[in-house]
Each structure stands twice: as structure tokens, then as C-alpha cells.
Amino acid sequence: MSDLLSVEGLGIAFGGIKAVNDVSFRVRAGEIVSVIGPNGAGKTTLFNMISGVYLPGSGRVVLNGEDVTGMAPHLLARRGLSRTFQNLQIFQSMTVLENAVTGYHLQERGPVLADLLGLPSSRRRARTADAGARRLLARVGLDRAAEREAGNLSYGSLKRLEIARALALNPKVLLLDEPAAGCNAVETEEIDHLIAEVAAAGVAILLVEHDMKMVMRISNHIVVLDHGEKIAEGNPAAVSQNPAVIAAYLGAENADG
Amino acid sequence: MRLTPKAATLLVLALLVALTPFFFPSGYYYRVGALLFVNGIAVTGIVILTGYAGQISLGHAGFSGIGAYACALAPTHLGLHPALAIVLGAALSAVLAYLVGRPILRLKGYYLGVATLGFGILVSMVLNNERDLTNGPDGIDVPDLGLRALLETWGLDLTNGQFWYFFCGLSLILGAWLALNLYDSPTGRALRALHGSEVAARTVGVDVARLKLQAFVISAVYASVAGSLLALQNKFITPDVAGFMHSIEMVTMAVLGGVGSVLGAILGAGILTLLPQVLTVFAEYEQMVLGLVMVLVMIFLREGLLPSIFKAIRGKGE
Ligand SMILES: Nc1ncnc2c1ncn2[C@@H]1O[C@H](COP(=O)(O)OP(=O)(O)OP(=O)(O)O)[C@@H](O)[C@H]1O
Ligand SMILES: [Mg+2]
Numbered sequence: 001m002s003d004l005l006s007v008e009g010l011g012i013a014f015g016g017i018k019a020v021n022d023v024s025f026r027v028r029a030g031e032i033v034s035v036i037g038p039n040g041a042g043k044t045t046l047f048n049m050i051s052g053v054y055l056p057g058s059g060r061v062v063l064n065g066e067d068v069t070g071m072a073p074h075l076l077a078r079r080g081l082s083r084t085f086q087n088l089q090i091f092q093s094m095t096v097l098e099n100a101v102t103g104y105h106l107q108e109r110g111p112v113l114a115d116l117l118g119l120p121s122s123r124r125r126a127r128t129a130d131a132g133a134r135r136l137l138a139r140v141g142l143d144r145a146a147e148r149e150a151g152n153l154s155y156g157s158l159k160r161l162e163i164a165r166a167l168a169l170n171p172k173v174l175l176l177d178e179p180a181a182g183c184n185a186v187e188t189e190e191i192d193h194l195i196a197e198v199a200a201a202g203v204a205i206l207l208v209e210h211d212m213k214m215v216m217r218i219s220n221h222i223v224v225l226d227h228g229e230k231i232a233e234g235n236p237a238a239v240s241q242n243p244a245v246i247a248a249y250l251g252a253e254n255a256d257g
Numbered sequence: 258m259r260l261t262p263k264a265a266t267l268l269v270l271a272l273l274v275a276l277t278p279f280f281f282p283s284g285y286y287y288r289v290g291a292l293l294f295v296n297g298i299a300v301t302g303i304v305i306l307t308g309y310a311g312q313i314s315l316g317h318a319g320f321s322g323i324g325a326y327a328c329a330l331a332p333t334h335l336g337l338h339p340a341l342a343i344v345l346g347a348a349l350s351a352v353l354a355y356l357v358g359r360p361i362l363r364l365k366g367y368y369l370g371v372a373t374l375g376f377g378i379l380v381s382m383v384l385n386n387e388r389d390l391t392n393g394p395d396g397i398d399v400p401d402l403g404l405r406a407l408l409e410t411w412g413l414d415l416t417n418g419q420f421w422y423f424f425c426g427l428s429l430i431l432g433a434w435l436a437l438n439l440y441d442s443p444t445g446r447a448l449r450a451l452h453g454s455e456v457a458a459r460t461v462g463v464d465v466a467r468l469k470l471q472a473f474v475i476s477a478v479y480a481s482v483a484g485s486l487l488a489l490q491n492k493f494i495t496p497d498v499a500g501f502m503h504s505i506e507m508v509t510m511a512v513l514g515g516v517g518s519v520l521g522a523i524l525g526a527g528i529l530t531l532l533p534q535v536l537t538v539f540a541e542y543e544q545m546v547l548g549l550v551m552v553l554v555m556i557f558l559r560e561g562l563l564p565s566i567f568k569a570i571r572g573k574g575e
Contacts, residue, residue, distance in 0.1 A: 074464050078462055109443045112471050
């Protein structure tokens with residue numbers, strides 16, 4: 001079983017409208033699979049089903065050989081699934097460091113009584129997590145903002161903070177929902193490198209991204225969604241030449257711009 | 258050297274407890290101070306529940322009622338020492354909070370507010386109606402804690418007012434210390450995270466329902482201990498301690514001073530404890546004043562008094 005993530009016939013409907021319908025694909029260790037498609041195609045909904053935020057209406061999600069369909073997000077986190085959000089989910093009134101630290105929750109948590117009493121064991125757990133979080137912040141270029149309140153950061157910085165928080169879980173499978181949205185060219189390239197680096201370490205990455213240059217550059221495999229259906233898949237070269245894809249997605253983007 | 262916020266808060270509280278008696282015009286003020294500290298303990302629990310975890314309780318006075326009546330009833334009926342009655346009340350409150358909170362906190366949304374509202378009313382009704390046990394609305398005598406007499410044999414001779422002032426003051430400092438430990442601990446961070454974004458907290462592995470329940474149980478214990486200390490120092494208690502107005506008073510105190518900050522919430526408790534002492538008309542219009550305070554804070558000082566003051570100072574400094 002080299003598939004870390006396998007999505008089988010996944011579907012969900014909202015009020016009779018099929019937001020995602022019968023979508024299947026697999027992500028292997030160290031592989032970057034991108035999901036692309038026009039606005040409203042169902043990419044985020046797909047992520048929400050895989051990460052346990054939505055209960056799938058049909059199909060299965062298999063994580064590292066285990067059927068995890070409909071499992072609660074915090075249990076998926078324990079099994080090595082981690083994600084970021086398209087519409088930032090930052091802990092606004094916590095500092096940047098504290099935001100990153102929450103990614104270490106599963107490692108740092110302990111008996112609540114020890115935490116209330118401020119026992120050395122509790123402080124040791126917290127300090128270890130702090131150190132890890134600082135390393136991760138340095139990795140995404142946010143170490144100098146560590147003590148700032150997260151709500152005051154720019155959009156691009158918050159995107160990177162979410163990536164740091166997701167990486168803190170030391171995931172086997174990482175879902176990134178538009179990590180480069182709102183980032184400038186330099187930041188995008190940094191994120192690009194970071195994703196490649198994480199994949200090289202053996203993490204299976206599922207990526208949703210509208211920046212086509214980035215997608216074509218770093219993906220091993222691309223899945224194309226339109227109106228909730230998988231209309232094509234393949235390597236970047238094949239997908240970019242697929243007439244259905246050009247019509248549905250690239251065409252739509254041109255029409256937008 | 259810079260003080261951590263935790264050390265600064267504890268220092269301020271310690272100085273407050275130690276130094277204000279020098280300014281008391283009469284022994285009566287020890288009583289006022291003790292009452293302020295008791296309210297401070299209760300709102301510190303609200304800080305953990307509402308400020309950290311973002312959950313609302315409209316029936317926390319129910320737990321104060323349990324703590325208070327545990328001290329009134331357990332010594333006479335179970336032969337328990339009043340000090341152990343405090344512990345029994347706290348344990349009972351914790352168990353009840355667990356039983357009420359467990360099914361509710363699995364649901365998303367503001368169901369806890371509704372459930373606790375019902376819980377508070379229920380406790381209040383039981384205390385009012387079980388006359389054989391509680392003596393009903395007339396209230397009931399509470400036995401002496403006995404600690405003052407013990408201190409006297411050790412050569413520490415305090416008036417009743419002084420004893421309760423310092424005993425409640427030390428209890429408040431202990432309660433604040435625990436809450437401040439929690440704030441920066443792994444559990445505290447997870448609580449504040451789920452307050453900020455539940456879905457994000459869940460995806461980093463936080464068992465949201467479990468953590469909310471822990472915060473609720475802890476805050477119930479604070480309310481219970483506050484109720485016990487109130488009953489023991491007055492040597493008398495009525496069911497009003499568990500009443501809806503008392504629940505609202507706790508929340509208003511915390512929100513006024515700053516529900517996200519232990520020191521802020523205690524400041525709020527201080528203001529609303531002292532106000533009726535200064536303005537005797539307050540007692541008559543208490544409900545109106547509480548309502549007004551709540552509305553004004555929500556409009557002008559969302560984060561509460563103390564955090565707003567700090568922000569203003571920092572804003573000028575930069
Ligand atoms: N909770 C929900 N309730 C009702 N409809 C929903 C819900 N979540 C998603 N949808 C619908 O499902 C469809 C797919 O939305 P989704 O957010 O997955 O698209 P997307 O591919 O991520 O789009 P974008 O590129 O704009 O992010 C949309 O029509 C959306 O309105
Ligand atoms: Mg989306």
C-alpha cells in the first residue's frame with residue numbers, strides 16, 4: 001500500500017445540488033497531486049469531506065490503508081492528516097507563535113490538572129512545542145513576527161502561518177487549499193519551494209491552487225473538477241492539452257480576465 | 258527586568274490584598290473587601306469558560322448555590338467539617354457540570370447558554386422549595402469554619418472581618434494563579450484556539466467537545482467555591498445565591514472588566530461590588546444598572562475596561 005490517501009467515488013449534495021459527484025484519485029507518499037477547476041467546481045468541498053469537516057454523502061476516504069470516511073477531524077489529525085483553509089482560519093487574538101504552537105497540540109497536550117498547577121511537566125511540554133513552532137516560523141519566514149497578534153498580519157503572511165501550523169502536525173498527508181492566494185511573486189515562489197521540500201520528505205500533498213504556473217511546475221499529477229465531476233486527470237503536460245480542460249477551466253479563466 | 262503578565266497580575270493582587278486595609282476607615286470595609294474577593298473568584302471561573310474557551314453560561318450561580326448549601330447542610334446532616342463541605346460542594350458542582358455539559362457541548366452553537374439557564378433555575382427552585390432541608394426562601398444558618406479559632410490558638414488574633422478578608426484574598430490569589438497557569442499551558446492554548454476557530458482547532462487535533470467540557474467543569478468549581486466562601490463568611494445563606502440575577506451579575510462583572518483577562522475581570526468584580534456600597538440607590542436599580550453596563554460595554558468597550566485601557570496606553574506609547 002503505497003497510497004497514503006485514496007479517495008473513492010466521493011460525493012456530496014447540498015439541497016439536491018451535487019457539489020461533488022463520484023470523484024476518485026490517489027496520492028502516494030512524496031507525491032504532489034493538484035486539484036484544479038473553476039470557481040465553485042467543488043474543490044474546497046472535496047477537501048472538507050476528506051478532512052472530516054463535511055460528512056460525505058457517498059464514497060470512501062482511505063488514509064494510509066484505513067477507511068476514515070466521516071471520521072471527526074481531530075481523529076484524522078491523530079492519523080496524520082493536516083490541512084490549511086482557503087478562507088483563513090487563524091486564531092486572531094493569539095500571537096503568531098501561539099498559532100503555530102497549536103499545531104503541536106497532539107504532542108504538547110497533557111493532564112489538565114498539571115496545566116492548572118503549572119507543573120514542570122506541563123511547562124516542559126509547552127516549551128518543547130514553542131521551540132518547534134519557532135523553527136517552523138523561521139522556515140516560512142515569520143520568525144520575526146512571532147510575538148505579534150496574528151490578526152494584525154497581512155494576508156500573505158497568514159497564509160504562510162497556516163502552512164506552518166499544518167506542518168507542525170508532522171503530517172503524512174497534507175491538504176493545501178490555495179496556499180499562494182494573495183501572495184506576491186516572491187512569496188509564491190517561497191511557498192512553491194516549501195511544498196516541494198515537504199513532498200521530498202515523503203509527505204503526500206493534495207493541492208488546490210489557481211496559480212496555473214505553480215500547479216504545472218510542481219504537480220506530479222493533476223485532477224480536474226468541473227461542476228463537481230472529475231472531467232480529466234493526468235500529468236501536467238497531458239492535462240494542459242486536454243480540450244475538455246481548456247474549455248471548462250482555462251477557457252473560463254480567460255473569459256473572467 | 259520585565260514582569261510576565263502572570264507575575265504582574267499576581268503582584269497586583271497581592272499588593273491589593275495586603276495594602277488596602279491600611280486605607281480602611283472602619284472594620285466594616287473588611288467585609289466589603291471579602292465580598293469583592295469572593296466575586297473575584299467566581300468571575301475568574303467565568304474568564305476560563307468565556308474568556309478562554311468562548312462559551313457562555315447563564316446559570317453559574319447554580320453552582321454557587323451548590324457550594325453555599327453544601328457548607329450549610331453537610332456539617333449538620335453528614336457531620337462533615339465545613340472545610341470538607343467546601344470540597345464536597347466543589348466535587349458535586351464538578352459532577353453536575355460534567356453531566357449537564359457532556360451532552361450539550363457536543364452540539365455546535367450556543368446551547369450551553371440555554372442549558373445552564375435551565376440548570377440555574379432548577380437549582381434555585383430546589384433551594385426555594387425543599388423547605389424541610391433548606392428552610393426555603395428564608396435562608397439557613399451556616400456553621401463556623403473554625404479556622405479563625407485555630408489561628409487564635411496559634412497566636413494570630415484576627416477579627417471576624419479581618420479573617421475573612423485575608424482568607425478570601427488568599428483564595429482569590431490562588432484561583433488567579435491557577436487560571437493564569439492554564440492560560441499559557443497546552444490546555445489553555447487549545448481552549449483559546451477553539452474560541453478563535455473551532456474548525457481549525459479540530460483539524461490540529463483538538464477534541465473540542467472534551468476541552469469545552471473541561472473548561473466548564475473548572476469554571477463550575479470556581480463558582481462553587483465562591484458560593485461556599487460567601488455562605489461561610491456570612492454564616493447564613495438564602496437561595497438568592499443561586500438566582501438568575503447572580504448569574505447575570507457574574508457575567509456582567511467579567512465582561513465589564515475584560516472577560517479575556519483575569520485581572521480585568523477581577524477589576525469588573527471590584528467595580529460592581531463597590532458600586533452598591535457607594536451608591537445605595539444601586540441596590541434598588543441593580544437589574545437596570547447591570548443591563549445598562551452590559552449594553553454600554555458591548556457598544557463602547559468590546560474587550561472590557563482593562564484591555565481597552567492597556568490598548569490605549571500602548572497606542573500612545575508607539
Ligand atoms: N455548506 C454548504 N452548503 C451549501 N452549499 C455549499 C456548501 N459548501 C459548498 N457549497 C456549494 O458547493 C459548490 C462547490 O463549492 P466549493 O467551495 O467546493 O468550490 P471551489 O471549487 O472550492 O471554488 P473556489 O475556486 O471558488 O474556491 C458551490 O456551488 C458551493 O456553493
Ligand atoms: Mg475553494
